[in-house]
Amino acid sequence: MPELAAHVRDVPVNQIREITEAAWRTPGALVLSIGEPGFPLPRHVLEAGMACLDRDETNYTPNAGLPALREAFAARFRERTGLNGETGIGADRVYVVDGAQQGLHFAMSLLLSPGDEILIPNPGYPTFAMTSRLLNAVPVGYPLYPEHSFQPRTADIEALITERTRVLVLNSPSNPLGAVLSEDMTRELVELARRHDLWIIADECYEAFTYDVPHVSPAKYDGGTPGDARVFTSLTLSKTYGLTGLRIGALICPPGLEQKMDNVMESIVSCVASPSQYAALAALTGPQHYVREAHQHYRENRDAASAALDAKGIPYLTAEGAFYLWADVSHASGGDVRGWVRRFLNDSGVALAPGTAFGSIGEGWVRIALCGRKDELLEGLSRLPARD
Numbered sequence: 001m002p003e004l005a006a007h008v009r010d011v012p013v014n015q016i017r018e019i020t021e022a023a024w025r026t027p028g029a030l031v032l033s034i035g036e037p038g039f040p041l042p043r044h045v046l047e048a049g050m051a052c053l054d055r056d057e058t059n060y061t062p063n064a065g066l067p068a069l070r071e072a073f074a075a076r077f078r079e080r081t082g083l084n085g086e087t088g089i090g091a092d093r094v095y096v097v098d099g100a101q102q103g104l105h106f107a108m109s110l111l112l113s114p115g116d117e118i119l120i121p122n123p124g125y126p127t128f129a130m131t132s133r134l135l136n137a138v139p140v141g142y143p144l145y146p147e148h149s150f151q152p153r154t155a156d157i158e159a160l161i162t163e164r165t166r167v168l169v170l171n172s173p174s175n176p177l178g179a180v181l182s183e184d185m186t187r188e189l190v191e192l193a194r195r196h197d198l199w200i201i202a203d204e205c206y207e208a209f210t211y212d213v214p215h216v217s218p219a220k221y222d223g224g225t226p227g228d229a230r231v232f233t234s235l236t237l238s239k240t241y242g243l244t245g246l247r248i249g250a251l252i253c254p255p256g257l258e259q260k261m262d263n264v265m266e267s268i269v270s271c272v273a274s275p276s277q278y279a280a281l282a283a284l285t286g287p288q289h290y291v292r293e294a295h296q297h298y299r300e301n302r303d304a305a306s307a308a309l310d311a312k313g314i315p316y317l318t319a320e321g322a323f324y325l326w327a328d329v330s331h332a333s334g335g336d337v338r339g340w341v342r343r344f345l346n347d348s349g350v351a352l353a354p355g356t357a358f359g360s361i362g363e364g365w366v367r368i369a370l371c372g373r374k375d376e377l378l379e380g381l382s383r384l385p386a387r388d
Contacts, residue, residue: 016353019345073096115136116138116166118168119140123144124358141359143361167201170186172186186220222254229255237284243283298370302319305370315327326365
């Protein structure tokens with residue numbers, strides 16, 4: 001048969017899925033490798049989706065989504081960021097997307113031409129690189145080093161900027177690290193993008209979950225006019241409300257791009273399924289106990305997992321956000337953490353995400369998901385080899 005396109009052949013395996021699907025095939029495995037919230041969905045959210053089907057409201061919606069849902073996303077974003085008044089984000093800048101991953105693809109499709117470079121965190125979420133390669137762009141990892149608590153340094157990023165650089169990806173709270181960008185660093189990175197006339201894609205999927213530190217959106221420091229604005233913000237309800245399978249999120253764009261956004265959305269998915277949109281509307285506008293309870297659960301699991309790693313002498317990065325713990329298993333992995341997590345699954349029945357799924361600097365590290373049951377989390381960590 002004819003060959004696939006070269007840029008498709010070069011897309012790497014997602015090592016998170018690789019180990020997780022192996023775990024799903026392993027009877028009794030403890031799956032700590034994937035960020036799947038473990039709570040039942042609130043009843044009012046389920047009923048909103050079912051009511052949409054009951055009344056047969058299954059036609060196309062506008063490309064950008066239901067007007068009420070766009071406004072609900074905008075209202076939440078204004079509340080969470082403090083962007084009100086003249087700097088406020090209106091519903092006209094919100095595009096409902098088929099999950100955050102489609103939102104990232106959407107933004108990159110708008111911003112990247114073949115051969116363009118996009119700066120992504122290393123370690124960082126694997127689809128940053130995968131998606132940009134699918135668009136014939138070139139992902140360039142900017143380093144997040146252990147000795148700097150996996151925080152970016154402006155000088156490191158600036159040294160990588162070339163005449164082909166178009167986009168800077170920021171992810172806070174970070175998946176996989178649980179790191180959170182400070183207000184000063186966020187401002188500094190937006191100013192860096194402005195100096196070099198770069199777009200910013202801000203992945204804020206975990207904005208609801210920070211612990212003792214604030215979440216600061218890069219949009220707070222973006223320009224308010226079409227000529228100066230440069231930040232696209234990717235949001236999802238997969239993590240905030242546990243709607244992973246409904247595939248629903250939002251992409252907030254700079255002003256003045258509405259027609260282009262409609263054209264690109266039409267060419268990708270046209271619109272998001274209406275039952276998912278009504279469920280999302282109920283989640284955003286209804287009772288918020290799910291988010292409060294999830295936040296408390298993730299924090300308690302973080303603290304319990306940290307204590308378990310302390311008892312084994314295993315170093316880790318203290319998670320200030322998201323629901324992952326980034327742990328150093330280099331004493332056991334022997335320089336091949338991808339191979340080690342496979343052996344660990346076979347030998348102990350526990351699945352962890354290898355650090356190399358997130359970039360070269362992740363060698364020797366693993367990402368531990370904190371979002372499931374505490375007893376299963378602690379049982380899985382009890383099987384880790386202690387550090388001498």
